[in-house]
Amino acid sequence: MKGIVFTEFLDLVEDKFGLEMVDTIIEQSKLESGGSYTSIGTYKFAEMLSLLSNLSNNTGLSIDNLxxxxxxxxxxxxxxxxxxxxxxxxxxxxxxxxxxxxxxxxxxxxxxxxxxxxxxxxxxxxxxxxxxxxxxxxxxxxxxxxxxxxxxxxxxxxxxxxxxxxxxxxxxxxxxxxx
The missing domain is CATH 3.90.1520.10 (H-NOX domain)
Structure with a gap:
């Protein structure tokens, strides 16, 4: 999955839920990339799923709504x-x-x-x-x-x-x- 999808997702999380939430979901997700993304890089979809799941768990919002x-x-x-x-x-x-x-x-x-x-x-x-x-x-x-x-x-x-x-x-x- 292209890095722009990750960088923009984390920007959204910061805008809507704060920088602390970004740190929380990255830490909880135990990402192979360490949560360090570039817009032109390519990363595993499993990382996005993990970030989404942890954001859902922390906010109470469904993955579909997110x-x-x-x-x-x-x-x-x-x-x-x-x-x-x-x-x-x-x-x-x-x-x-x-x-x-x-x-x-x-x-x-x-x-x-x-x-x-x-x-x-x-x-x-x-x-x-x-x-x-x-x-x-x-x-x-x-x-x-x-x-x-x-x-x-x-x-x-x-x-x-x-x-x-x-x-x-x-x-x-x-x-x-x-x-």
């Missing part, structure tokens, strides 16, 4: 770092439907070894989108948070429902309907 909050934070990083990519689109449905065939291609140009989830568009209309998320990491609530922020970015709203295809969350179907 991933939603983190996605909102991460979207703001994308807005600041890659405005040209976001400005390519005029509509949230168009942007979301192009994750696999455009956005992930651009991400791989910057981070060639990035392990990204797969998004398969099953059905698309002007105001709705059904797509399947596949990832061994089961971070679908991170995806949900990014989708919510995508609509907000376009001054729009949507109803987004998810259905677990696999109970472990490694395959999830998103039903997105623009309001």
């Amino acid at each position: 991933l939603l909050v983190y996605a909102e934070h991460f979207f703001s990083v994308l807005e600041k770092s890659y405005p040209g990519l976001l400005n390519t689109y005029k509509d949230p449905i168009e942007m979301l439907s192009s994750i696999e065939n455009h956005i992930h291609i651009e991400v791989r140009k910057i981070y060639p070894d990035a392990e990204l989830p797969t998004f398969i568009v099953e059905e698309k209309t002007e105001n709705s989108l059904t797509m399947v998320y596949k990832s061994s990491r089961a971070m679908h609530h991170f995806g949900l948070g990014l989708m919510n922020k995508t609509f907000e970015h376009f001054n729009s709203t949507a109803t987004i429902l998810l259905e677990k295809i696999k109970e472990d969350g490694t395959e999830v179907r998103f039903f997105i309907k623009k309001n």
Whole structure:
């Protein structure tokens, strides 16, 4: 997993819960990296899981809720770092439907070894989108948070429902309907 995901996560933890919480979850997680991350480095996903689990245990918030909050934070990083990519689109449905065939291609140009989830568009209309998320990491609530922020970015709203295809969350179907 790319280091930017870790560095931004720890920035969020510091912003929301304080520097002491960052130290606490790093210490509790017993990380191979020691909790020292660079944005361009690559680290084991198990470290993110450990950090998330310990943050959840210390705050009482579910991992899914933490991933939603983190996605909102991460979207703001994308807005600041890659405005040209976001400005390519005029509509949230168009942007979301192009994750696999455009956005992930651009991400791989910057981070060639990035392990990204797969998004398969099953059905698309002007105001709705059904797509399947596949990832061994089961971070679908991170995806949900990014989708919510995508609509907000376009001054729009949507109803987004998810259905677990696999109970472990490694395959999830998103039903997105623009309001």
